[in-house]
Amino acid sequence: MPVDQPMKLTMLMLLVPLLLSYGIGSGRCSTVPDNSTDLHALLDFKNAITNDPTGVTSIFWNDSIPYCQWKGITCSQRHPGRVTTLDLTGHGLSGPIAASIGNLTFLRTLDLSNNHFFGQIPPLGNLHKIQGLNLSVNSLEGNVPEALTNCSSLLSLDLSKNILVGKIPAKIGLLPNLSILILSSNNITGSIPSTLRTIPASIGNLSSLSALGLDSNNFTGTIEWVGKLNNLQVLNLGENNFIGSIPPSIGNFTQLTNLYLQNNKFEGPIPSSFGKLSQLSKLNLSYNNLQGNISIGINIPTQPFELSLSSNKLNGQIPDSLSQCQNLATIELDQNFFEGNIPISLGNLSGLILLNLSHNDLSGTIPTSLSDLPLLRRLDLSYNHLYGKIPMHGVFANTTTVSLNSNWGLCGGAMDLNMPPCPPVSRRTERKNHLVKILIPIFGFMSLVLLVYFLFIVRKKARAKYTPFTSFCENFLKVSYNDIAQATRNFSEYNLVGRGSYGSVYRGKLKEQKMEIAVKVFDLEMRGAERSFLSECEALRSIQHRNLLPIITACSTVDSTGNVFKALVYEFMPNGSLDTWLHHKVDGKTPKRLGLNQRISIAVNIADALDYLHYDCGRPTVHCDLKPSNILLDDDMTALLGDFGIARFYADSLSISTGSNNSVGVKGTIGYIAPEYGRGGHVSTSGDVYSFGIVLLEMMTGKRPTDSMFKDGVDIINFVEGNFPQQIFQVIDDHLMEECKDFPQAKQEAENAVYQCLVSVLEVAISCTRPLPNERMNMKQIASKMHAIKTSYDERIMSH
The missing domain is CATH 1.10.510.10 (Transferase(Phosphotransferase) domain 1)
Known part of the structure; x- marks a missing residue:
């Protein structure tokens, strides 16, 4: 039956909105097709977040725009609607990571680093396409999931700076494409899995590894397993409990730029093969038990180089070969047993910024060539046996950047160093000094022989109760009971600083030395006070450190009434406790x-x-x-x-x-x-x-x-x-x-x-x-x- 014109018009008006709606919907779906799995996974992830200070998910993830346009989300062009990147680094997000993340099977990059996520790492074993996984700098706990070893496409895995425990999954060494592995700053324990150390098939699979970070954990055992990772550019095993010697095979890693082995229990010498590491820019072997001398300096790179060998048992002389490393920026050789003179050739290192040679057995004068270094900003030569005139120019002119404490013979220098003035030198004195330089080694050897003999005799015959105290006091300032009484105004309440378990502490000033002091006077009527005095003397007799309270002297005598008097005299600390x-x-x-x-x-x-x-x-x-x-x-x-x-x-x-x-x-x-x-x-x-x-x-x-x-x-x-x-x-x-x-x-x-x-x-x-x-x-x-x-x-x- 034919339809009249008004009816046609009415039907057309009804159809237009539907067609437009369908067209718009189709257009949107053709641009970003809805994928319910990925959308629901993202919504579950959003709902698990308990704190979102920047509003990245609570504000920007909403229904008004397609989820492929949400902040931090990238979708595939070949497979529209499939999420390939989830990057929300540094937004301060808190909460657990929802397990639904493991359903984003097209994901290639997952970066949730620098947030506050907590709880365990969710199961991610289905992410077979993922290449980069970064969950660092969060508060994730539990074990490193075994399921991660199913992510066969992984190129980079960074789980550092969390609270992970347990051991490294044994199969992680079988990931064929892994080139960056960083598990630093966790509480991971145990030795390296056999699949990583016995990183043939397994090591072959990890031969492309370019960065390995296992620092700040509790790993044990030796590190000979590292020997075949020839493509390494960064190796960080610092702050663990590794033992044994450092493998010479590391010297074959010709692409190595950063090597960190500090804070472990390595022993033995520094491998001479390190001289072949021509790309090295940072070498940190500090806080170990390495022995022997150092011969580093051959083939050192052209870029700025940082060398840290602090707190080992290295000895011998500081080699002149260091001066061949023209781009050395940092030299830290402190807390070792180096002896001899400071090489004058160090003054040729025009790029040097920091030089720390403190707490060694160095002697001789300070080379004036160090004052010519234009970039030197920190110089520490304290706790050695240096003598002579302190240079006046360069770094030595700024007393806040130079430390020369506890060198018995230094004089002169900038006024703020508070060193004694240098006596005028005559030709006769020069000849005497030359003679002294010759005689010192001779008398030093003879003194050593006599000292050994003396200690042998003393150990056999000495019965005196206060022998440790006597030897302790010989090298310290001599003060009497009257000196201390005068300094503290006869131990007045006005000068009382505090009371302790075994006596009282007074503030005072030694008149002759014009020195403010704190005096710890022991109450010998209290049980254990005398033992405490002797314990403290014994403990302080041979220790010296910038963060230990400096002792001026100890006093064991009688007071004005004839009673036994014992006290320890310290530098006064103006800011209290x-x-x-x-x-x-x-x-x-x-x-x-x-x-x-x-x-x-x-x-x-x-x-x-x-x-x-x-x-x-x-x-x-x-x-x-x-x-x-x-x-x-x-x-x-x-x-x-x-x-x-x-x-x-x-x-x-x-x-x-x-x-x-x-x-x-x-x-x-x-x-x-x-x-x-x-x-x-x-x-x-x-x-x-x-x-x-x-x-x-x-x-x-x-x-x-x-x-x-x-x-x-x-x-x-x-x-x-x-x-x-x-x-x-x-x-x-x-x-x-x-x-x-x-x-x-x-x-x-x-x-x-x-x-x-x-x-x-x-x-x-x-x-x-x-x-x-x-x-x-x-x-x-x-x-x-x-x-x-x-x-x-x-x-x-x-x-x-």
Whole structure:
């Protein structure tokens, strides 16, 4: 039946919207077809996020635009609607990573780094196309999933700076295309899987590996497995527990640019094959037990080069061949046993920025050629046996960049160095000096022979009770009881600084030396006071470090009434103790609060001091009483550790403990004592680690471990652990939150920097306070981590 014209018009008007709607919908689908699997996976991921400070998902991921246009999302052109990239790095996102991410089967790049994701890594074994996986700088925990080994297309895997534990999955060495593997800064333990070390078929599969980062974990064993990774450009195994010698085969890695093996337990010599590493720009072998001399300098690269061999047992002379490395920018040879003169040829290194030769046995004069180095910004020659006139120009003109402490014969130089003036030199004196240079080695040898003989006789015959104290005092300033009484105004209450377990501490000033001092006077009527005095003398007799409280002298005599008098005299620390800054007022006024950077610097100082005591002072020493009141602050707010009254030598404490069921009795301060001491355990360096962890928690929370809030099973450790890492702002000192106000133009970035820093510090503290000693890191690892935290925080704050 024919349709009339009005009816046709009506039908057309009804059809147009439908056709337009279909056309628009079809157009959209043809541009970005809807894929329900990928869309639902993304929505599940979004819904699992608990905090989104930048709004990247809560604002920009919405139904008004296709999901392929969401921020951080890229879809395939060949397969429209399939997600190939998910990149949300650095948005401060919190929450678990939803397991649905594993359904994005076309994903080639997943980058969620620099956020606050927590929980376990989700199962990603179905992502067979993924090439780049970066989950670094988060708070992910648990094991490295075995399922990752199914991601056969992986080129780069970065899981660094999380809280991962357990061992590396054995099959990870079978990933055929893997070229970058970074698992740094976790708590991964055990030895390297056999599939990586026995990285033939397995090593062949990983022969294209160009970067391997396993630093800041707890790996053990030797590293001979590294020998066939010839394409490596970056190798970072630092801050672990690797042992044995450094394989000479590393010298065959001709493309190697960065080699980090610091903070391990490597022994033996530095392989001479390292001279073939012509592309090397950074070599860090510090904090190991390497021995022998160094011959580095042949074939060193043309680019700026950083060389760090600090804190080993290297000896011999510093080779002139170093001067062949014209682009050396950093030389750190401190805390070794180098001897002889400082090579004049070092003055040819025009690109040198940092030179640290401190804590060695160097002698002779300071080469004036060092003052001609145009870029030198830091020079440390302290704790050697240098003598003669200090140069006046170049780096020596800026006393804030040069350190020359504890060199017995230096004179002159810039006025701010406070060195004695140099005497005028006549020709006769010059001849005498020349003669002295000849005779010193001769008399030195003879003295050594006599010293050995003397020590042999003394060990056999000496019975005197105070022999350790006598030898201790011979090289220190002589003061009498009257000198100390006069300096402290007869020990007046006005000069009283504080009271300790075995006596009192007074402030004073030695009139003749015009020196401000702190005098620790022992109350010998108290049981254990005399033993404490002798322990502290013995501990301080042979140790010296920039972060240990400098002792001026010890005094053992009688007072004006004929009673025995014993005291220790220290440099006075004008800023008092850390305890005062954290909890009390100074001179009736509230002090300026410690900022986060200051607190981290103090923690780094104390970590360095304990590292030195445990590993580098010749005879491992356990402090036994680490707490804020024993941490003093000088006028630059540098922290110095004091009070060695109950310190123990590690080897001695072991023999005492095992021989007499801990008859000495472990002492310390309630709240800071390691739990194993309460169970009768012997003194160990792990006890100091525990105390350091408690001090770190106290510095970050502003609360003592004995605070009244800690009761009914709650202590400072589980108080922090229960809020870590998501809710740490609930437990830290409120004054630290004010740090962000100083960065009005980059508030969010500053908050992120503060947050990341706090997470890292509290992570170290929690690791230090594990209940079992073998679960804790050692102080060498801790010191390295604290330095890394400080460097990272400084860089992030300065960049904003």
